[in-house]
Amino acid sequence: MKRIKVLKFGGTSMGSADAIQKVIAIIKRPRQDARIVAIIVSAMSGVTNDLIKIAKLASTKEPKYRVVLKNLERRHIEVARELVGSRYRAKTLALVDDLFRQLESIVEGTYRLQELSPAGMAYIMSFGERLSGHILTGALLHRRVRCEYLNARRVITTDEQFESAAVDFVSTEKSIRAHFKKHTPLQIVTGFIGATPDGKTTTLGRGGSDYSAAIVGSALGAKAIEIWTDVSGIMTADPRRVPEAQVVPELSFEEAGELAYFGAKVLHPKTILPAMRKSIPVKVLNTFKPDDSGTTIVPNFAQRRKESHTVDALTFKSPVIAVHVNSPKFYDGSGFIARIFEIFNAHRTSIDVVATSVTSVSVTIDDEKNLPKITKALRELGDVSVDRGKAIICAVGGGVNAAGVAGRMFTVLGQNKIAVEMISQASSGVSMTFVVNTRDAEKALKVLHKEYIEA
Ligand code: ADP
Ligand code: ASP
Ligand code: MG
Numbered sequence: 001m002k003r004i005k006v007l008k009f010g011g012t013s014m015g016s017a018d019a020i021q022k023v024i025a026i027i028k029r030p031r032q033d034a035r036i037v038a039i040i041v042s043a044m045s046g047v048t049n050d051l052i053k054i055a056k057l058a059s060t061k062e063p064k065y066r067v068v069l070k071n072l073e074r075r076h077i078e079v080a081r082e083l084v085g086s087r088y089r090a091k092t093l094a095l096v097d098d099l100f101r102q103l104e105s106i107v108e109g110t111y112r113l114q115e116l117s118p119a120g121m122a123y124i125m126s127f128g129e130r131l132s133g134h135i136l137t138g139a140l141l142h143r144r145v146r147c148e149y150l151n152a153r154r155v156i157t158t159d160e161q162f163e164s165a166a167v168d169f170v171s172t173e174k175s176i177r178a179h180f181k182k183h184t185p186l187q188i189v190t191g192f193i194g195a196t197p198d199g200k201t202t203t204l205g206r207g208g209s210d211y212s213a214a215i216v217g218s219a220l221g222a223k224a225i226e227i228w229t230d231v232s233g234i235m236t237a238d239p240r241r242v243p244e245a246q247v248v249p250e251l252s253f254e255e256a257g258e259l260a261y262f263g264a265k266v267l268h269p270k271t272i273l274p275a276m277r278k279s280i281p282v283k284v285l286n287t288f289k290p291d292d293s294g295t296t297i298v299p300n301f302a303q304r305r306k307e308s309h310t311v312d313a314l315t316f317k318s319p320v321i322a323v324h325v326n327s328p329k330f331y332d333g334s335g336f337i338a339r340i341f342e343i344f345n346a347h348r349t350s351i352d353v354v355a356t357s358v359t360s361v362s363v364t365i366d367d368e369k370n371l372p373k374i375t376k377a378l379r380e381l382g383d384v385s386v387d388r389g390k391a392i393i394c395a396v397g398g399g400v401n402a403a404g405v406a407g408r409m410f411t412v413l414g415q416n417k418i419a420v421e422m423i424s425q426a427s428s429g430v431s432m433t434f435v436v437n438t439r440d441a442e443k444a445l446k447v448l449h450k451e452y453i454e455a
Contacts, residue, residue: 005033005224008040008191008213012230013287014132015045017082022287024139026228027186029290034223037180038150040191040213041136043128044079047072048192048206055124058107059116065107073100076131084138092138096131103127122162122193123201126153129190129209137188147186152212153201155179156194164205165194167215169274176219189216210268214282218274225275225282227267232286233295234259234266236453237314237445244454248313249293252301255312255396256282258431262352262394263317272297301398305429308398310405311452314445318391318438320352321368322422323375326360327382336381337361343377353392353433355422362422364392364435390421391441394433395448401429412451418444 009023027036043051050072057065076096084092106124110116130151137149155175158165172194180187191209194202204211210227217225231239233247234256251259257272266284275282276299285294325340337354340361344351347370351363359382365371371386378384395409406425409432413420422435436444 002221003034003223004037004220005035005222005226006038006040006213006217006220007036007226007228008209009042009287010209010227010229011042011045011047013228014042014136017079019287020079020083020136020139022290023136023228024143024145026287026290027140028143028145036186037220037222038187038189038216039136039147040189040209040216041129041132042191042209044075044132047128047131048125051125051128052121054107055110055116055121058111059114061111061114063111065111069100069104069107076100076135080135080138083135083142085142088138088142092134095134095138099127099131099134118162119160119200122203125203126190126193126201129192133188133190140186140188145186147188148183150179150183150187150189152190152193153195153199156204156212156215157197158194158202158204160196160200160202162200162202164208165196165202167194167204168197169215171197172215173219176216180220204270205268207265207268208270210271211274214271214274217280218278221278222280225280227271227282227284228287229266229284230286230288231266231284232289232292233284234264234297234313236312237449238264241442242314242446242449244449246453247292248295250304251295251297251312251396252304252398252430253282253297253299254301254428254430255304255398256295256297258394258396258426258433259313259315262315262392262433264313264315301428301430304398306398309400309402310397311395311400311409311432311448312397314393314395314448314452316391316393316441316445317352317366318441319388320364320366320390320392320435321371322362322364322387322390322435323371323378324360324362324385324387325378325382326384328359329382339381340378343374346377347374349374353422353424353435355424364390364422389438390435391438392433392435393441393444393448394431395452396431397429399429400432401425401427406432408451409448412447413444416443416447418447 191212235245253276260269282297
């Protein structure tokens with residue numbers, strides 16, 4: 001493994017001139033443990049949401065979009081003026097201006113046509129990272145850091161699912177390696193975006209800059225991928241819901257993957273896989289407290305399994321929908337589950353939790369889009385019922401399947417009068433997942449946090 005690393009800075013870290021000063025200080029820190037070859041940037045905080053708002057207002061013929069767009073432009077110009085000194089100021093401001101003129105023209109077109117395709121939306125959403133990328137590049141150049149701006153559309157190739165595109169790893173890794181071979185200065189890379197082979201802009205899904213960092217870091221065989229954010233690591237629970245949450249110093253890829261998948265927003269769920277494939281540790285660190293040691297995600301689940309026999313962190317995902325299928329016909333077990341899974345798969349709807357008995361199968365999904373078609377197909381197999389307003393709670397640890405962990409968990413929930421439906425425990429011991437009513441979810445999280453972490 002090479003002694004190089006890639007760093008990613010999220011929306012809050014890029015959110016103001018003051019915050020970007022902290023980012024620059026981190027990049028310029030002396031005595032780094034590896035050479036930084038790429039910085040992946042998010043849009044400034046709130047900008048992606050504003051871009052979506054602008055696109056939606058324009059497509060519904062609301063001239064108000066102009067106000068939001070003007071404010072967005074003002075915010076970027078102010079930050080660029082403050083951060084980029086005279087030598088690079090004019091150049092950076094010209095780049096920012098050029099981006100806003102391009103954005104204005106596409107949004108103007110949307111307004112006139114009252115039409116917004118997924119491709120158009122992805123293109124509009126790409127401006128946030130392109131703006132913050134140019135501003136950081138100008139600010140670093142002004143401080144004599146040799147660097148270049150890289151629009152990730154040049155190296156990350158995806159399919160055409162514009163809202164959350166799938167990456168073509170073969171061509172992407174090849175392009176990234178070729179690019180970094182030719183361009184030796186530090187690369188400032190736009191997070192979150194990619195392009196189809198014929199050059200249409202795509203996004204990797206909300207919060208996808210973490211994934212961009214993992215894609216670049218793994219293609220380059222980096223020694224570490226550092227995700228710099230606004231909390232000091234992955235915590236035992238979402239700190240906004242559980243103020244007592246503490247930083248978890250170390251997690252395995254498997255545990256972090258489960259947490260991210262089941263709602264811990266601190267890491268995009270797709271981040272883990274590229275890093276895991278190449279065994280590259282991912283660190284989660286705090287831009288505003290750079291000396292805190294953060295969380296290190298490491299490929300040592302076997303080791304953690306030996307050491308931890310309890311719940312190390314909790315998360316929840318809500319709302320989800322439970323779908324139940326009941327059919328006495330399938331008493332002989334002939335492919336009931338397989339046929340149910342096929343139906344969900346055919347309608348591109350992924351299943352999170354599954355619970356089964358001989359004649360019934362319950363699953364949860366979070367995407368209702370194709371539910372009417374799914375239930376219609378399922379009715380050919382048996383009685384179908386749909387329960388909305390559910391939440392999935394997920395507890396992870398090195399060995400949550402150790403004797404007594406589950407018993408203690410459901411006793412505590414029972415004492416707090418929280419009814420549990422659908423329980424699923426990974427045989428690897430990485431997680432315990434169950435479903436409760438949404439109104440009980442936060443309470444469940446809190447009582448389990450108290451029981452396992454604060455005790
Ligand atoms: P960034 O813009 O840096 O990508 P995000 O807002 O996407 O940051 O993610 C960081 C936020 O995730 C934190 O501020 C915190 O509120 C939230 N969060 C949710 N669950 C967790 C968790 N288990 N550990 C840490 N942070 C969490
Ligand atoms: N700016 C994008 C978003 O808000 C991507 C990211 O921040 O990771 O979703
Ligand atoms: Mg994020």
